[in-house]
Amino acid sequence: MAKLKIIVSPTSFFCTRIEWALKLKGLEYELTFEDWSKGKSELLLRSNPAHKKVPVLLDDGVVIAESKVILEYIDEKWKGGDLYPLLPQDxxxxxxxxxxxxxxxxxxxxxxxxxxxxxxxxxxxxxxxxxxxxxxxxxxxxxxxxxxxxxxxxxxxxxxxxxxxxxxxxxxxxxxxxxxxxxxxxxxxxxxxxxxxxxxxxxxxxxxxxxxxxxxxxxxxxxxxxxxx
Amino acid sequence: MAKLKIIVSPTSFFCTRIEWALKLKGLEYELTFEDWSKGKSELLLRSNPAHKKVPVLLDDGVVIAESKVILEYIDEKWKGGDLYPLLPQDxxxxxxxxxxxxxxxxxxxxxxxxxxxxxxxxxxxxxxxxxxxxxxxxxxxxxxxxxxxxxxxxxxxxxxxxxxxxxxxxxxxxxxxxxxxxxxxxxxxxxxxxxxxxxxxxxxxxxxxxxxxxxxxxxxxxxxxxxxx
Structure with a gap:
């Protein structure tokens, strides 16, 4: 599996919450930093054209944006077994x-x-x-x-x-x-x-x-x- | 099971989307209408003190507010078998x-x-x-x-x-x-x-x-x- 990537800004807690989720799940990832001083990157604009905002999760060919949507995606894709659950079952x-x-x-x-x-x-x-x-x-x-x-x-x-x-x-x-x-x-x-x-x-x-x-x-x-x- | 109740306003599509979901699931429900001309009802204020907004779903002793949250609740509580799925599986x-x-x-x-x-x-x-x-x-x-x-x-x-x-x-x-x-x-x-x-x-x-x-x-x-x- 290709390593997960997150497009982030270093100051945004909307991004940090995704990192926390991936750490709790024990998943490896790498960060791609947006440099606002240079304007929005071509990767960000292409990945999230509707909002043009971080965070964006890049997972093996698919792209997910909006932090709470990403959290649910992570919890639903990597679930069961020893994987840390984010949401309760009930x-x-x-x-x-x-x-x-x-x-x-x-x-x-x-x-x-x-x-x-x-x-x-x-x-x-x-x-x-x-x-x-x-x-x-x-x-x-x-x-x-x-x-x-x-x-x-x-x-x-x-x-x-x-x-x-x-x-x-x-x-x-x-x-x-x-x-x-x-x-x-x-x-x-x-x-x-x-x-x-x-x-x-x-x-x-x-x-x-x-x-x-x-x-x-x-x-x-x-x-x-x-x-x- | 006690019949589901929804606190609604007759003009709000945030409420109608809940009715649609319950109909697709084949669940019976009754509507409790808010009459804005009389101010917000005691039931609404008690059920959704954080937002004081419709719709609110009353399900056998529990209370759920915010329309998209309610839709997911309905889809998760009544799932499997012949029950109509609202969200995909993937x-x-x-x-x-x-x-x-x-x-x-x-x-x-x-x-x-x-x-x-x-x-x-x-x-x-x-x-x-x-x-x-x-x-x-x-x-x-x-x-x-x-x-x-x-x-x-x-x-x-x-x-x-x-x-x-x-x-x-x-x-x-x-x-x-x-x-x-x-x-x-x-x-x-x-x-x-x-x-x-x-x-x-x-x-x-x-x-x-x-x-x-x-x-x-x-x-x-x-x-x-x-x-x-």
């Missing part, structure tokens, strides 16, 4: 994992990002409040458990995994605080624990590099935003 | 169906809705162009096939099914044209065909009711939008 538990994974992306990440981008103080306060409300739902999901999936890392842990490393970066770059240990004790503990587990830790990009990247991105977005009247 | 084909389903929701529907809402002529033209580009990708997916899934209706047909009935409504309410038969011959033919298939057709809400609803909604959104300087 249809209801699977539905719960998918529901909260979508929520973590759409509400928790997009909410945090919106709060980072807000420039007006009142707008920022409102956006932070909305993000905090979303994180309250995740806190309830993890309360009393080691991982979202129970005793072992699963699909939802991988999707929410950015909280353990990238959220602090976003908080720093965006000048805000979300993951307060007193407000979110279970989520905070999960995040600390998750980032220390060897197959997770070894894929984490250096924090300084991420802070530089997201700070520069926010600054660029702010300077290019239409001025307000 | 991991790559499943990934493709999921990818294009997400695309149909995020790009084709949201794009069309954005074009409907645009008030400024130049902004509207740009939004229509972007929506047309997205539909071009779907046209390629259906070309040469009776259904997205091949010879039989599948998951992606159900998710893209709004195109066969609601898109014309949105075009009328929003004063625009997307699904031109010359530009999108295969998608146009699929849409015509899909809406005539008995289990699909019998769930379609009356067109006049939908036109009235979406026209009133657009008018309400426009009058409440902040005036532009």
């Amino acid at each position: 249809p209801y538990e699977r539905a719960q994992a998918r529901f909260w994974a979508q929520f973590a992306d759409d509400k928790c990440f997009i909410g945090t990002w919106g709060a980072c981008r807000a420039e007006d103080a009142q707008e920022k306060e409102k956006a932070v409040e909305a993000a905090l409300e979303s994180f309250t739902f995740l806190e309830k999901q993890i309360k009393g458990k080691k991982f979202f999936a129970g005793d072992k890392i699963g699909y939802l842990d991988l999707v929410a995994g950015w909280i353990s490393h990238w959220l602090g970066v976003l908080e720093e770059a965006g000048g805000l605080k979300i993951l307060d240990a007193e407000r979110f004790p279970s989520l905070h503990e999960w995040a600390q624990n998750f980032a220390e587990i060897p197959p997770i830790k070894e894929c984490l990009p250096p924090r300084d590099m991420l802070v530089n990247y997201w700070t520069a991105l926010l600054s660029r977005l702010r300077s290019s935003a239409p001025s307000k009247l | 991991p790559y084909e499943r990934a493709q169906a999921r990818f294009w389903a997400q695309f149909a929701d995020d790009k084709c529907f949201i794009g069309t809705w954005g074009a409907c809402r645009a008030e400024d002529a130049q902004e509207k033209e740009k939004a229509v162009e972007a929506a047309l580009e997205s539909f071009t990708f779907l046209e390629k997916q259906i070309k040469g096939k009776k259904f997205f899934a091949g010879d039989k209706i599948g998951y992606l047909d159900l998710v893209a099914g709004w195109i066969s009935h609601w898109l014309g409504v949105l075009e009328e309410a929003g004063g625009l044209k997307i699904l031109d038969a010359e530009r999108f011959p295969s998608l146009h033919e699929w849409a015509q065909n899909f809406a005539e298939i008995p289990p699909i057709k019998e769930c379609l809400p009356p067109r006049d009711m939908l036109v009235n609803y979406w026209t009133a909604l657009l008018s309400r959104l426009r009058s409440s939008a902040p005036s532009k300087l």
Whole structure:
């Protein structure tokens, strides 16, 4: 079998979650880095013409894009035997994992990002409040458990995994605080624990590099935003 | 087994796709209608506190929300034997169906809705162009096939099914044209065909009711939008 390839950006947690899944499955892979300073590569444009985004998984002639779609593909293609399962077996538990994974992306990440981008103080306060409300739902999901999936890392842990490393970066770059240990004790503990587990830790990009990247991105977005009247 | 219940709105295709799935599976269900004029029901708020949105499936004590999550749940819980499969078996084909389903929701529907809402002529033209580009990708997916899934209706047909009935409504309410038969011959033919298939057709809400609803909604959104300087 040809080795799996992932087209990635070094700063994107959507890419890192794919690496985590492949490591848990014990599959070998290689990374092809996009260099945004040179524009999007011909390989990326050809592989994912609909979105033109990373990550993209190249598996022996077939191409799969969109990180949560890729995670399910990996879990369905390499299953059974000793292979690590990402999603549970029970249809209801699977539905719960998918529901909260979508929520973590759409509400928790997009909410945090919106709060980072807000420039007006009142707008920022409102956006932070909305993000905090979303994180309250995740806190309830993890309360009393080691991982979202129970005793072992699963699909939802991988999707929410950015909280353990990238959220602090976003908080720093965006000048805000979300993951307060007193407000979110279970989520905070999960995040600390998750980032220390060897197959997770070894894929984490250096924090300084991420802070530089997201700070520069926010600054660029702010300077290019239409001025307000 | 207690009969399945779906909390629905009579105008939402996100709800109708669940009805279609249950009909294809041969499962009995009953509908609980939300009456928006009275605000959100206590049942909806309790069942889906994170999004407070329809559809919600109530299945013998468990609650599942988010339409694509519900479709997968239905397909995983009632599978095998004579039960109609919604998703294919092959991991790559499943990934493709999921990818294009997400695309149909995020790009084709949201794009069309954005074009409907645009008030400024130049902004509207740009939004229509972007929506047309997205539909071009779907046209390629259906070309040469009776259904997205091949010879039989599948998951992606159900998710893209709004195109066969609601898109014309949105075009009328929003004063625009997307699904031109010359530009999108295969998608146009699929849409015509899909809406005539008995289990699909019998769930379609009356067109006049939908036109009235979406026209009133657009008018309400426009009058409440902040005036532009």
